[in-house]
Amino acid sequence: MIDTAFSTPGRFWRGNIHTHSNRSDGVLAPEEVCRRYAAEGYDFLAITDHFVGRYGYPITDTLPFRTEGFTTILGAELHSGAMRNGEIWHILAVGLSADFAPPASSDFVPVADQETGPALARRAREAGAFVAVAHPEWSQLPADEAATLDAAHAVEIYNHGCAMGCDRGSGLHVAEHLLNSGRRVTLCATDDAHFNEPDHFGGWVMVRAERNAPEDLLAALKSGAFYSSTGPEIHDVRWHDEGVEIACSAAVTAVLQGQGTRTSVVHGHSQTRFSLPYGKLAGSPWLRLSIIDKAGKRAWTNPVWCNAA
Numbered sequence: 086m087i088d089t090a091f092s093t094p095g096r097f098w099r100g101n102i103h104t105h106s107n108r109s110d111g112v113l114a115p116e117e118v119c120r121r122y123a124a125e126g127y128d129f130l131a132i133t134d135h136f137v138g139r140y141g142y143p144i145t146d147t148l149p150f151r152t153e154g155f156t157t158i159l160g161a162e163l164h165s166g167a168m169r170n171g172e173i174w175h176i177l178a179v180g181l182s183a184d185f186a187p188p189a190s191s192d193f194v195p196v197a198d199q200e201t202g203p204a205l206a207r208r209a210r211e212a213g214a215f216v217a218v219a220h221p222e223w224s225q226l227p228a229d230e231a232a233t234l235d236a237a238h239a240v241e242i243y244n245h246g247c248a249m250g251c252d253r254g255s256g257l258h259v260a261e262h263l264l265n266s267g268r269r270v271t272l273c274a275t276d277d278a279h280f281n282e283p284d285h286f287g288g289w290v291m292v293r294a295e296r297n298a299p300e301d302l303l304a305a306l307k308s309g310a311f312y313s314s315t316g317p318e319i320h321d322v323r324w325h326d327e328g329v330e331i332a333c334s335a336a337v338t339a340v341l342q343g344q345g346t347r348t349s350v351v352h353g354h355s356q357t358r359f360s361l362p363y364g365k366l367a368g369s370p371w372l373r374l375s376i377i378d379k380a381g382k383r384a385w386t387n388p389v390w391c392n393a394a
């Protein structure tokens with residue numbers, strides 16, 4: 086099994102890829118958003134303002150706020166077309182160029198005959214973006230409808246703003262349905278920070294690349310060379326014939342998940358190494374790991390696929 090996050094050359098860079106500024110409905114100016122993330126030890130940030138007409142379709146320019154140790158990726162949260170519940174799609178697109186053509190989305194309300202969400206996501210991916218299904222639990226998005234977003238690289242499995250604002254921060258249920266259908270999506274944690282409530286510095290990605298440069302980070306995101314966290318660090322993961330070995334920051338639980346109800350779990354105290362046998366998960370087409378620390382904070386690996394194809 087190939088686990089690109091832990092076999093790709095380089096080191097891990099910490100970043101938040103879903104953020105809003107006052108160029109849409111966030112509270113802070115882009116410069117202050119970047120300053121705060123850099124001050125909190127982040128290596129990179131994507132400001133992803135709402136790409137709708139009421140804000141002038143912003144692709145917020147963060148290039149002036151890059152520094153020696155801190156970089157940015159341009160992006161936006163895209164909206165167009167109605168979901169089955171009648172609300173407009175929310176699609177995260179990281180790595181957009183400043184001239185990405187707007188859909189006809191004047192506001193957050195879908196209108197007849199505008200570009201559909203799946204079509205807009207496809208256009209963003211073709212333009213070079215890393216595309217994610219944003220906050221599916223908040224959107225009350227069923228898994229079969231999430232599947233129509235066929236251009237999505239990833240599913241937001243943790244959205245800190247949605248977790249803090251309305252206790253709907255998860256996306257694992259939708260992501261695992263997609264995995265069970267054979268879709269090779271990856272799993273990302275984000276802040277979706279607006280700085281109008283405690284919605285920042287709570288969920289991030291750790292991206293494996295040789296350089297902290299936008300193009301390297303974007304390529305790594307697309308290839309799945311990252312893991313997600315709300316606290317713990319995962320230093321290494323090794324998939325062997327009989328089980329998986331994990332090296333991490335101090336944690337109390339490691340769980341191995343796959344298709345179906347079977348899981349493999351080890352509980353402990355201040356463990357920095359875990360060894361989990363595949364056991365009854367041996368036949369699962371995909372496997373993934375969760376690490377939980379004593380404060381209940383989590384880290385999640387991307388799925389690995391057991392039959393390389």
Ligand SMILES: [Zn+2]
Pocket residue numbers: 162175219220
């Ligand atoms: Zn959203």
Ligand SMILES: [Zn+2]
Pocket residue numbers: 103104105162277
């Ligand atoms: Zn958002």
